[in-house]
Amino acid sequence: MKKMRTLFLPILVILALVISGCAVSPGSGSGNGSKKQTVKIAFIGPLTGGNSRIGLGGRNSARLAVYDANHNKNNKYHYELVEYDDENTTQAGNQVALKASSDPSVIGGIAHYGSVVALATVDTYHKAGFPTMIWGAVHPDITLGNDYKEIFRVPGTQIDQNKQAAEFVTKLGFKKVGVLYDTTDYGRGHFKYFKENLQKLGGQIVAEMPVQPDQQDLNAELTKIQAKKPDLIWFAGLAPEGVRVKKQMDAMNIKTQFMGVSGLVNEEYNSALGAEGSEGSLAIIDGAPTSSLPGGEKFMKDYKARKYSEAPEAYGPFAYVSTDLMIQAIEKVGPDRKKVTNWLDTKVKNIDSMIGKVTFNEHGQNDMPLFTPMVSQDGKWVPYAESEYQTGKRKLPGKK
Amino acid sequence: MDMIGQQLMNAVMLGTMYSLVAIGFSLFFGTMNVIHFSHGDISMLGAFIALFFVPIITQYSVLGSVIMFIGAIVIVAVLGIFLSGLVIQPLQSSPQLYTLLATLEAGLVIREAIRLFYPGGKMSQKFPIIFPSGGFSIGGLTIRFDQLFILAIGVAVFVATVLIVNKTSLGMAIRAYSQDKEASMMMGVSESKVIAVTFALGSALAAIAGILHGTYYREVIYTMGLTSGIIGFSAATIGGLGSIWGAIVGGYLFAFIQTSVSAFVPGGSEYRDVIAFGVMILFLLFRPTGILGERQSERV
Amino acid sequence: MLEINGLSSGYGKIEVLHQINLHVDEGEVVSVLGANGAGKTTLMRTIINLIHARSGTIKYRGKDITHLKTHQIHALGIGIVPEGKRLFEKMTVMENLRMGCFLEKNERVIAERIEKAFDMFPRLKERKDQLSGTMSGGEQAMLTIARGTMSDPDLLIMDEPSFGLAPVLINEMFSIIKRISQEGKTVLLVEQNAWKGLEISDRGYLLQKGEVILEGKSSELKENSLVKKAYFSN
Known part of the structure; x- marks a missing residue:
């Protein structure tokens, strides 16, 4: 009996691998015959500690956006979310910001809930030329206090x-x-x-x-x-x-x-x-309450379907839209940090999203009329x- | 006027908790010449061990609270003895820096253990309210029942500690040992017993401080011992390391400074710690042996 | 009563005592003499295990006490009057006396012994509530001896009780030691004042550089040239 149990897990894993492999291979075989290139995006937020609920909700929402993108047959790339815990402290935040932005295979980041953390890391992203969507931090200076082209934000400011x-x-x-x-x-x-x-x-x-x-x-x-x-x-x-x-x-x-x-x-x-x-x-x-957002109902339905163990919380929708915009940019110009930055900087005008229209001003700040x-x-x-x-x-x- | 009274009450609460921790620092330094830097974390541990008794409290209330109090205090006292055997006694003949490092590191281990192994240990934990809520007013001054309980427990513990140290034969042994280690042993005092009693006593007081902290603020977090440790140490130093009354005076003084700065200096809360620790530095400069401390030449 | 065989000890890498043999019989007063640095105090500290013996054995009434802890040795009935007084300076005279019989729990017995100590040292009774650290040197010396006798020991080890006292007081001190011995106590006395020490003791040992170089009856030692040399050479 005991032996059975120890064998059970490896067998399950192998089975899962075989099945998923089977399921993926016909898909990747279609089209031009080559497998889709995998593009990495970073998610950074408080995954542990007192603010972890918000962080995990944001992370799940980003995962959902990646899941949706990977199930869109028209997309050119396959996306992978690399997740980092900033613990909502500047110390951990700086470390993971450096880690994410210095990895050339990561094209952009969906980063930070804490304003203090974001204020401390924007320099790093700018120096690395790392396009970053702030998904939950609201201090105005994160976007308005600098001329960094790489920093964008969908949620509004203080x-x-x-x-x-x-x-x-x-x-x-x-x-x-x-x-x-x-x-x-x-x-x-x-x-x-x-x-x-x-x-x-x-x-x-x-x-x-x-x-x-x-x-x-x-x-x-x-x-x-x-x-x-x-x-x-x-x-x-x-x-x-x-x-x-x-x-x-x-x-x-x-x-x-x-x-x-x-x-x-x-x-x-x-x-x-x-x-x-x-x-x-x-x-x-x-923003508006999730339920009354243009894409709110669909978001909640999809989110539930993915059976995440944590709720999206207040900033889940913003993490979703931020990830989605990053993916749109990569689809348009390819996995190149500079080109992605430029696209986000110039082309995000009145783009429809689940939270409504998104427009980045010259600071990369979305005009957020609704609270x-x-x-x-x-x-x-x-x-x-x-x-x-x-x-x-x-x-x-x-x-x- | 009632504002001053109210703030005085706030300071007394803080001071009671600080003093309970400070006494331990003073005891350990007085008897063994060590500064036990994980003492604040022992206090935190007291609060977390008390949390294990929470299921009992919801069932029996008063009796449960008493069991929680005594249970946590006893466990922490034993852990205190264990810790002294682990990081302090083996290093007695080594340079003091070693003890300092060892206790600092022991504190880190305790803290991290709670953070990692206590369920959800990174976050604040809800602490049960063990004293009756509500209160009464006298001439505009509102006094809460939990404040009265905390003050009563604090004062009772201070008095008990002073009595133990000054009136019992165990206390006499501790005092004799702290004044002349070898001479006390020649009179039949067992060194290991004195050390065990000292650490049990100091740790028990810290555990009481931790539990009172928990029930007063209604939450505890694994980092709480850092602040209470530094403040407890400072208070013991201001009061004069080695003196129990000194530690008590130091604890209240620290609390009064902090509270007055918060309460009576506009925007002062931001600077309350800077000012309180600043005063401590002044004390170290101008009265290095503390308010009630012995003369430096008598130590060493 | 006390039997020391082949005892060596020291500090760190330095060995101070080499192969000491010494014995004290019931009822005797034995003095250990020697110049500064001869190892007298080291010997006393090794007997009560404040310094660990490196080799050899110490037996008390036939029981091996070489590795007992200091407080356990005291509990066997050995009283100690340490070198340099070593009073509890922030305790009163009374408290110091009580510390002297720390292991005695019977209040009536304690009261009797305190009475006896006051009888021997009337000065202490006058000072009983004074902090011992604030007394004069002579009073402190008296308290040290009184404290040492509080446990009613069978063997009293005294390390230079006359050190630093005025000549008048030294005489008083020795008459007290004599009285203690007459009450039936065995005394092991370390003394730098060789003549005085030999005068009240039955036998003596002469220590030099950590070795016993001479032993014998006090009356004989007084006349020995080595003793004279040991004391007047420095």
């Missing part, structure tokens, strides 16, 4: 995001806002644009507390903010820190409405806090407009 966040907050009637932001470029960036826009709309920042991203104790800061009696506590940072803020708010029995930035839209936030702790937290993300406010409801992030908070069935915890 500038646009916070303009809409400020409008959303004002519309809900929150006027006095207490702020916590992490002292990385990511947190600072968000805060800068949020403050600008909120003040334009007549809102008021009653307290602003910069905190270190690894700071454990936030009682002093929250005490100080709470003393100013804000009607909203707004936090700029990623989900793991957001969890820490919310947990300490709960422990301190602070009932004030809590809101985060796009970095908070991570199901990890809900599972770490539990439905009770996360209920009613607000945030905002790029979606989200609310945590029953332990899940849902678009605010589709939530029971919108219909009035539930009330935000901070609302009188």
Whole structure:
């Protein structure tokens, strides 16, 4: 019995190889008679750690795009996704960025969720002439702060995001806002644009507390903010820190409405806090909700069919579109980094994609007109407009 | 006024946790002349071992919490003894740099072990709330029940530690050993017993700090020992290495500096650690033996 | 009572003691004499295993104690008055005395012994709550001896108890040692002050460069030219 089991796996592997080989060979034999050339694309994101859910969702979505491309008979190339874990740290990020961009067989990259990581690696990509699509990082300077031709981004920037966040907050009637932001470029960036826009709309920042991203104790800061009696506590940072803020708010029995930035839209936030702790937290993300995207329904269906063990999360659709655009470029001009860069730089104007039209400006930045406010409801992030908070069935915890 | 009171309470909470770790540093240095750099990670380990008892807590609540507390403390105390036998005692006659390196590396091993082998160890782990939630107000000052529990446990542990060291024969042995190792042995003090008791005691206090940290912040992560270790060491140094009261004073002082900077300096949170550690450096420069420390000439 | 055969020991690569043979019989006062650096203190430290023996054996009442730990040796009934006092300076006089009978758990016995120590050294009673580190040299020397006797040992090993004391105090010290011996205790005394040492001891050993070069009755040794030479040559 034991022997059987040990033999079972190798036999299965051999069988799988034989079957897949059989299935592939007629396909590759068709056409001009030669096998399709394999082209490698890198996916880089946080595959482990506190932001890994987002990273794995992005990775799966990139895999889906590659799968779709490889099943498109008209495509000239066969694609292979090489996956790297940037752990959402600059240290690991720099290492894998160098690894990916220095491998000549990798034509381009779909890279990064963390803004801090992306800001640290764009130089590397530029020096290597490595066309890179940023799929989840939103700090404006990643694309706008340099003249690097190689860097492109489909999702919007913090500038646009916070303009809409400020409008959303004002519309809900929150006027006095207490702020916590992490002292990385990511947190600072968000805060800068949020403050600008909120003040334009007549809102008021009653307290602003910069905190270190690894700071454990936030009682002093929250005490100080709470003393100013804000009607909203707004936090700029990623989900793991957001969890820490919310947990300490709960422990301190602070009932004030809590809101985060796009970095908070991570199901990890809900599972770490539990439905009770996360209920009613607000945030905002790029684009429309997946379900209402032009290709959203198909994307969700295909994604489900592939049986990935993790959900696409907030940035899955962007990772998909980024990968798809990279593949389109390679199909058009061939697996050549320079040509791919040029194509992406000049030819991406009003291209249809599952998230709608994509247009890169002179900085490689997509004009992203649409953002979606989200609310945590029953332990899940849902678009605010589709939530029971919108219909009035539930009330935000901070609302009188 | 209530703002100051509230912030004072925040600082007291922090200080209690810092002091519990700091006492260990002071004890180890006092008795064995070592700086045990994995001590912060021992504290983290206490919190994670406590997590293993979580199924019990959901079943029995109060009794479960007590079992969790005692269970984790005992296990960590034993691990502390084991660790001292592994990385500290064998290096006693080697240059101090070796002990320093060995304990640093032991800390790294503990940290990485949790990161790699604890399920989902890279991420923050939810820690159970073991004290009753809620609280009460006195004149605008809100006091939470968990804060009262933490403070009460902290003070009880401080008093117990001081009593053990000053009033019991074991404590007398530890003190005698720390003042003159050989002379104490001539009086019948067993060296291995003193070392074991010291490490068990110090590690148990660190485990308590870890558990209190967990329940106060409601989460723990494998890196938490890094910060508490450095701060605990600094606090023990400010207070005067070797002195238990010194370590306690140092822990609270560090917490008060951090909290005041966060609370009363605009945008200060960003600089709270810089300022707190800066003060520590000043102490090292102008009062190298610490607030309650012995004169340098008496050591060595 | 104490039997040392072929004992060698030292520090690092240097061997200090070479093949020492020495014995102490029940009730005796035996002094070990020798100039600075002769190996007297090394011998004492080897007996209580603060320095490990390289070869040879040490037996106490027939039991091999060569490899016992220091605290275990003490527990057999050997009291120690170490060289250089070695008091617990941040402890009070009382605490130091209590440390002297650390293994005794019976409070009544402890109280009796403390009474006895105060009887022998009335000065200590006056100072009982003072930190020992703040006392005068003479008082510290007294406390060291009192502490050594607190465990009511059968054998008391004393390493230069008179070192650094004023002449008046030295005389007092030796009369105390005499009294301890009269109470039935066996004493092994290391002394640099050869005349005084021989005066109160029954037998003596002369150490030179880590070897016993002479042994005999104290009265004989006093007259020996080698002893004179050993002491006046440096």
